Amino acid sequence: xxxxxxxxxxxxxxxxxxxxxxxxxxxxxxxxxxxxxxxxxxxxxxxxxxxxxxxxxxxxxxxxxxxxxxxxxxxxxxxxxxxxxxxxxxxxxxxxxxxxxxxxxxxxxxxxxxxxxxxxxxxxxxxxxxxxxxxxxxxxxxxxxxxxxxxxxxxxxxxxxxxxxxxxxxxxxxxxxxxxxxxxxxxxxxxxxxxxxxxxxxxxxxxxxxxxxxxxxxxxxxxxxxxxxxxxxxxxxxxxxxxxxxxxxxxxxxxxxxxxxxxxxxxxxxxxxxxxxxxxxxxxxxxxxxxxxxxxxxxxxxxxxxxxxxxxxxxxxxxxxxxxxxxxxxxxxxxxxxxxxxxxxxxxxxxxxxxxxxxxxxxxxxxxxxxxxxxxxxxxxxxxxxxx
Amino acid sequence: xxxxxxxxxxxxxxxxxxxxxxxxxxxxxxxxxxxxxxxxxxxxxxxxxxxxxxxxxxxxxxxxxxxxxxxxxxxxxxxxxxxxxxxxxxxxxxxxxxxxxxxxxxxxxxxxxxxxxxxxxxxxxxxxxxxxxxxxxxxxxxxxxxxxxxxxxxxxxxxxxxxxxxxxxxxxxxxxxxxxxxxxxxxxxxxxxxxxxxxxxxxxxxxxxxxxxxxx
Numbered sequence: 001x002x003x004x005x006x007x008x009x010x011x012x013x014x015x016x017x018x019x020x021x022x023x024x025x026x027x028x029x030x031x032x033x034x035x036x037x038x039x040x041x042x043x044x045x046x047x048x049x050x051x052x053x054x055x056x057x058x059x060x061x062x063x064x065x066x067x068x069x070x071x072x073x074x075x076x077x078x079x080x081x082x083x084x085x086x087x088x089x090x091x092x093x094x095x096x097x098x099x100x101x102x103x104x105x106x107x108x109x110x111x112x113x114x115x116x117x118x119x120x121x122x123x124x125x126x127x128x129x130x131x132x133x134x135x136x137x138x139x140x141x142x143x144x145x146x147x148x149x150x151x152x153x154x155x156x157x158x159x160x161x162x163x164x165x166x167x168x169x170x171x172x173x174x175x176x177x178x179x180x181x182x183x184x185x186x187x188x189x190x191x192x193x194x195x196x197x198x199x200x201x202x203x204x205x206x207x208x209x210x211x212x213x214x215x216x217x218x219x220x221x222x223x224x225x226x227x228x229x230x231x232x233x234x235x236x237x238x239x240x241x242x243x244x245x246x247x248x249x250x251x252x253x254x255x256x257x258x259x260x261x262x263x264x265x266x267x268x269x270x271x272x273x274x275x276x277x278x279x280x281x282x283x284x285x286x287x288x289x290x291x292x293x294x295x296x297x298x299x300x301x302x303x304x305x306x307x308x309x310x311x312x313x314x315x316x317x318x319x320x321x322x323x324x325x326x327x328x329x330x331x332x333x334x335x336x337x338x339x340x341x342x343x344x345x346x347x348x349x350x351x352x353x354x355x356x357x358x359x360x361x362x363x364x365x366x367x368x369x370x371x372x373x374x375x376x377x378x379x380x381x382x383x384x385x386x387x388x
Numbered sequence: 389x390x391x392x393x394x395x396x397x398x399x400x401x402x403x404x405x406x407x408x409x410x411x412x413x414x415x416x417x418x419x420x421x422x423x424x425x426x427x428x429x430x431x432x433x434x435x436x437x438x439x440x441x442x443x444x445x446x447x448x449x450x451x452x453x454x455x456x457x458x459x460x461x462x463x464x465x466x467x468x469x470x471x472x473x474x475x476x477x478x479x480x481x482x483x484x485x486x487x488x489x490x491x492x493x494x495x496x497x498x499x500x501x502x503x504x505x506x507x508x509x510x511x512x513x514x515x516x517x518x519x520x521x522x523x524x525x526x527x528x529x530x531x532x533x534x535x536x537x538x539x540x541x542x543x544x545x546x547x548x549x550x551x552x553x554x555x556x557x558x559x560x561x562x563x564x565x566x567x568x569x570x571x572x573x574x575x576x577x578x579x580x581x582x583x584x585x586x587x588x589x590x591x592x593x594x595x596x597x598x599x600x601x602x603x604x
Contacts, residue, residue, distance in 0.1 A: 033474065127411050135404075168462050175471020176478060183471065187464045207389055211396045218400055222407045224423055227399055227430065234392075282590070285489055286523045290482040297478055 033300050034067060037172070041165040046311060053314050060314075062307055070303035085321065092325035099144060099326075103333040103349065106137040111340045131221070134345070138217050141330070141352050148323050148356055149210045152363045153202045155319045159312060160198035163370050164191065166308040170377050173301035177294050178268045179384045182260030186380075189256055190373060193249050200245060201366050208238035209362060213355035220348035235358065242365055249369055253376050261383040268384065291385075298385050305378040309371060316367040320360060327356035391444065395437035402429050480515075483523070487513050494528055497586055504578040507533045507602075525590055528597045532579060534571065535602075571601070 039062060046062045053060070068074050113130045167190060171183045215231030272287045330353035338346040406426035413422060491511045498506035508531035514521040571579075579599055587597045 033477070036474070036477070038470065128408075131407065131411070168467050171467045172470045172474065175468055176474035178475070180468060180471070183467060184464060187467065203389060207393070211392060214396055215399065218403045221403060222410065224410060225403045225406045225426060227403060230399070230434065282486075282490055282493075282525070286482070286486045289486040289489065290479065293478045293482040293485070297474065 031067065033297060034063065034070070037169065037300070037304075039063060039066075039169050039304075042162075042169060042308075042311075045162050045165050049314070053318060062311070065310065066300070066303045066307045069306050070299055085317065088318065088321050089325050092322055093328060096326060096329045099140070100329050100333055102140055103137065103330075104336055106133055106140070107333070107337040107345050107349075108340060109133050110137065110345055111337075134221065137345070138348070141349070142214065142217065144326060145213060145352060145356065146210070148326050148359055149206050151319045151322060152206055152359050155316060155363050156198050156202050156206075156366050158315050159366060159370050160194055162308075162311060162315060163194050163373070166304075166311075166374070167191065167194075167377070169304055170301060170308070170374070173297060173304060174377065174381045174384075176297045177301060177381050177385055179261065179264045179381055181263040181267070182257060182380050182384065185256045185260040186253070186377065189252055190377070193252065194370070194373065197245055197249060197366065197369060200241070201362060205238045205242055205362055206359065208234045208241075209355060209358050212238070213352060216351045216355065217348055220344050220351070223344070235355075238362070239358075242362055246365060246369055250372055250376075253373060257376050257380045258383070261380045264384045265386075294385065298381055301381050302378055305374050308374050312367060312370055312374070316363070320364060320367075323356055323360045323363070327353045327360065329353075330356060391437050391440045395433060398433045399430060402426060402433065483513060483515055486523070487511055490525065494530070494586060494590075497589060498530055498582050501578055501582050501585075504575070504582045505533050506530045506579075506582060525592060526596070528586060528590070528592070529600055530579075530582070530586070530597065531600045531602060532575075533602050534575075 043062045046060060049060065065074075110130055110133045113133060117127060117130070171187060174183045174186075212231040212235040215227045215234070219226045219228035219231065272290075276284050276287055330349050334346045334349035334353060337349065403426075406422065409422050409426070410419060413419065490513070491509050494509040494511060495506065498504060498509060510529040510531070511525055512527040512529075514524050514526045516522060583597045583599065584594060586592075587594045
């Protein structure tokens with residue numbers, strides 16, 4: 001239910017900004033304003049995106065994309081996007097089939113050795129061989145797991161850099177539609193919190209999840225020496241920190257932003273009242289003309305914001321699909337090994353799959369937080385204009 | 389994080405050692421002791437890590453965030469200046485639209501009296517945003533086509549108004565003031581009425597409405 005709710009919420013927030021009447025009326029002014037807007041850092045970032053992303057979305061140009069969004073000329077179809085994602089997941093799964101093969105072969109060797117233990121003169125010889133094979137399997141698994149963690153860290157880094165490039169443009173446009181107080185209040189909070197969230201997730205939460213996964217694997221070495229609860233504690237700490245960070249970030253942004261938006265709307269209303277009241281007879285015409293022009297700035301701000309949201313999704317989607325396909329491979333390997341009879345190994349691989357899903361969750365949460373940050377900045381501009 | 393990383397490394401070594409010892413030691417009463425010793429080792433490792441965490445200077449990790457607090461993103465002044473620049477451009481555009489709208493409205497009002505033959509209206513708006521008069525109408529100039537009036541008076545079918553080259557400030561200008569042009573007295577009356585009507589409508593003094601004549 002939650003994703004549906006969030007989707008509806010975002011639609012609700014973004015709905016007023018893309019009315020066809022506004023779009024049709026403001027195409028010319030939007031083009032003019034867009035050409036005068038400095039988006040060089042955002043464009044530079046988008047141009048340097050991975051080859052994989054540019055392959056998925058050819059001719060990715062931020063300025064053109066914003067222009068198309070403002071004129072409602074975006075020809076991306078949700079069905080195509082969904083199909084592309086599915087296609088990519090299958091491609092990743094196929095690419096990781098050799099890992100699956102290695103895991104299953106080693107697991108089968110482990111199982112066979114376990115069954116042959118009784119054939120050796122001393123039971124420990126068989127156990128030792130089993131242990132060595134198990135360690136080889138774990139080394140392979142931890143290696144690819146480490147790569148997934150590294151991928152997650154890179155995504156968080158990229159998103160932070162992109163947000164630091166996008167937000168100045170959005171705050172500039174917010175000032176242009178009259179949201180000076182909102183911009184002044186949001187500026188320090190949003191930049192510091194985004195950097196802090198990026199640093200904490202990258203340097204604390206993702207390593208904690210990694211350590212938890214390693215301790216979980218080690219616990220499967222022997223049923224007599226268990227450290228899985230320490231791993232569980234680390235995982236809980238990481239998840240709690242993530243939850244607290246998300247709540248603080250969203251709460252602060254929403255509260256501060258609304259306070260700023262109300263202040264701004266008051267200032268704008270006062271200015272409008274002054275124009276209406278003190279310019280004889282035609283004061284209303286002036287304020288209406290001003291509102292029409294401000295509307296085009298608002299449309300541009302919303303288009304930049306939506307473009308930013310699309311780029312955040314693009315940055316996130318491919319690494320997340322990679323992580324999820326890797327998790328699927330581990331889970332599949334665990335599921336295939338279970339019937340052969342080695343529960344220990346099956347549980348270990350299943351646990352690794354779960355840890356990968358946790359990393360997926362952490363990275364997706366960062367993406368969602370940044371998504372909401374952009375949406376809140378978007379909505380605040382709309383509130384400022386709406387409260388007029 | 390370094391302390392936790394070291395703890396995890398130590399734990400891995402202890403557990404692997406314990407597992408191998410467990411395998412290599414002869415079966416018997418030794419095994420529970422091995423488990424207990426290894427368990428104690430794990431507890432010591434964890435306690436050591438905790439004491440390390442407690443003794444750690446917690447602000448050691450903060451400078452990075454602190455240093456970046458003033459750093460990330462461009463300064464607010466830069467953003468506000470760029471935003472205000474855009475706002476000013478918006479205001480100028482709005483002012484121009486407003487001026488054009490008022491000009492069209494003035495012309496429509498003037499044409500309510502067809503005898504006056506007003507063919508154009510130009511409105512000047514006070515555009516100094518610091519002043520209280522910002523946005524108010526500063527001056528209205530009505531353009532009257534005398535030839536159109538004469539053609540109608542003489543009963544001719546009247547050619548459409550020809551475009552006139554306006555050379556403001558040059559001698560021999562097409563524009564002329566009331567004093568310099570011979571205007572039929574009935575037209576003067578009509579124009580005066582229109583002028584007063586427009587000045588009254590927009591709450592202006594009569595001096596703020598002027599008339600220019602073309603094709604005298």
